[in-house]
Structure formats: structure tokens, C-alpha cells
Amino acid sequence: MPNLKSKRIRRSKKTRATIAELGVIRLSIHRSNSHIYAQLIDDKNNKIIASASTLEPDVKKEIKAGGNVEAASIIGKRIAEKGIKFGISNIAFDRSGYKYHGRVKALAEAAREEGLKF
Template identity: 50%
Template sequence: MKFSQKTLLKLKKKNKKLKPDQYKKLKRDTLRGRIKGTDERPRLSVFRSNENIYAQIIDDTNAKTLISCSTLDRSIQLAMANGRTCEAAKLMGEKLAELSLKKNITKIVFDRGPYLYHGRIKALADGARAGGLQF
């Protein structure tokens, strides 16, 4: 059953119980409305699964993915046993920063999606900052 964003907001205001996927979509769309990537400041979008973490640097004006990286990349897999740790996320953030600096991208907008800025998401952001990206 699909609801429009307006209906989801009404349900949330009435304290009705939303299914987890509906609530996650509502949070993501609310945040996405405020964050846009441009040529000067592309958007760093993060997806977190139970096993791995994925990140993309996206230019929303041209609708193109400029750089992508994940804990499934060969160099990160050799350094870490599994991709579900904060250390793996931090290493991936540093690698993402290295790849973006090669393409002359220094300033970005961080899009955490529906996730809290905590744990692996924070570790990825800290690694990207340590690598030289500015949010």
C-alpha cells in the first residue's frame, strides 16, 4: 500500500503507527528536499546495509554519479575482515576522499539519508574529512 508524502505527514501528525519502510521513506524524502548537489558542491549520499556501507558523490543538476565507493571494493576488503565495522567505514571515507581529490572535488554536501549521524555513518564522514573533503 503506497501513500503520498502528504498523507504520510498527516498520519505522522496524528501519531498513527507507520510501517518502518514508510517511515524511512518519509524521513529520506524530508531530508532530500533540503539537500541538493551542484557542480561546485556535489552530494555525498550514503546507504548502509547490515553487512556493508556504500557511498556515492552525485551531481544532482546533471543527474550523474561522479564517484562511488563501498566496503566491497578490493582494497578495503583486503584491509578489513568485514564491512560492518566503523573502522571499515572510516577507511572507505578516506578512500572516497582520495578518489574525489583526483577529480578536483574538495567541497561536498553530506546526505546521511534516513540514518542517524552516529556509528558507521559518522565514521565515514570523519574519514572523508580526514582525507581532505570539506562539508
């Protein structure tokens, strides 16, 4: 019987295959119980353009805990600002097999509010 992690990875592979066909920059996220991470990835050149996480010193000062909706929305704003600084506005959102709910949704909505389109 497959465990939860293997199910999530299987779902993420499907999403990434679809995004690869589009050929756009993707906003990939990862969440743990304690933190949330976001990366803008260019799959054509295999490069990470920008990243943001709750482990960054500037963010740690702003938040009480890294594993809540408030922290996720701050990371969404930071990754959007960094992406716009590099001239990126149209992206594909890669939720990495996680449900579009809670922290994942908060990060996505904050990134949209700051100007990323997906």
C-alpha cells in the same frame, strides 16, 4: 503504522530536498548490516561521479568485516580521495535518513580528515 524503512526514507527525502536547493555535489551513503556504500552524486547532471564500498576487492583485503566502524572509516577515506582526484572539495553530506552515529559518523569524519568540506 509505518515501519522503520519508510520512516528513514521520509527523512531522507527532506534532506535531499534541502541539498537540492544548495546545488552542490552530495555524498550519499547507504548502510546494511554487512556493508557500507558511499557515492558522490551530481544532481544537476544526474551523474554518479565516484563511489566506494566495502564490496570493492581492494577494500575486502584490508578489512575483516564490512559492517563495522573500521570499515566505514576506510570507505570515508577512499571516497574523499576519489572526490579530490576529480577536483571536488565542497560537498553536502546526505546521511539518507540514518542517525549521525556509529558507522555513519565514522565515514563522515574520515572524509573530513581527508579533505572534503561539509
